[in-house]
Amino acid sequence: MVQNPSAAPVLFDRALLRQRLARAEKLGPATFLFDRVAEDLGDRLQAVTRQFADVADIWSPGGLRLADRFKAVEPIELASDIETLALQPESVDLVVSALALQFVNDLPGVLMQMRRSLRPDGLLLAAMIGGDTLTELRQSFAAAEAEREGGVSPRVAPFADVRDVGGLLQRAGLALPVTDVDRIVVRYDGAFALMADLRRMGATNILVERRRAPTRRATMLRMAEIYAERFADPDGRIRATFDVIWLSGWAPHESQPKPLRPGSATASLEEAVKRAPRR
Secondary structure, eight states: OOOOTTSOOOOBOHHHHHHHHHHHHHHOOOOHHHHHHHHHHHHHHHTOOSOOOEEEEESOTTOOOOTTTSSEEEEEOOOOSSOOOOOOTTOEEEEEEESOGGGOSOHHHHHHHHHHHEEEEEEEEEEEEETTTTHHHHHHHHHHHHHHTSSOOOOSOOOOOHHHHHHHHHHTTOEEEEEEEEEEEEEESSHHHHHHHHHHHTOSOOBTTOOOSOOOHHHHHHHHHHHHHHHBOTTSOEEEEEEEEEEEEEOOOTTSOOOOOTTOOSSOHHHHHHHSOOO
16 A cells, blocks of 8 residues: 555554553543543633533543533544544534543644634633653663663653644644643552553553564563662652643634734834833
8 A cells, every 4th residue: 555655654553542442441441630631621611701602522531521511512532543523614612632632643633623623713622641741651661671672662652742732733723822731740559550550541552663572571570670769759659740731722713812013013122121220
């Protein structure tokens, strides 16, 4: 098959993602991270004075509970490997997404689709995992594999940086883009307890280039030792970092504030400096 050279690289096996999410439901999902994000999203919407009628929830695992707050909520579920949103142009007032966009292969394309689905002055508000998430686990696995196997295989997904996400919002054509990071540090009894929670989140390795062979027992044990040596608190419990990147932007509307055109300033900075009182 000839691949389109302009297409986004395929990093994630999204069919496997659906399987991992289904397995998490059977195991009994670990929802503490999602619950926190869902609560924060509600608080952020509460601070917005604009009223929203039609809402789309994009791929949030299990869905956000928004039916009691808005007239119409359309949940877009992860049902296909194709990252195409079943939304008509200018069909919704609000697009939300919680902890799903980190597993998107073509994030710029998905953000553009979200932007097109918004009516003028509609809002996109989303949260995704990014930044230094699971840096401790990544470093521990890399050190253990280098020591025991003489090489390193991809295990933890590459995560977006908050500055890059801000640029993608602008590229998608969203006005007044804002990004910020909520760093959450969770403590565990050990590395295997963390990995059990990741399985119950449906957040284990879905990289296309992941290693297919099972990890050697000696490598796993050494990883856990290194994790405890490098990232444990005085009480022996280890730390795991989760960076939640929040992103928001508005579909352009004439009522929104606009930046001044270059050269349109009516006051001179040089004159202001001259008039400033000297100390």
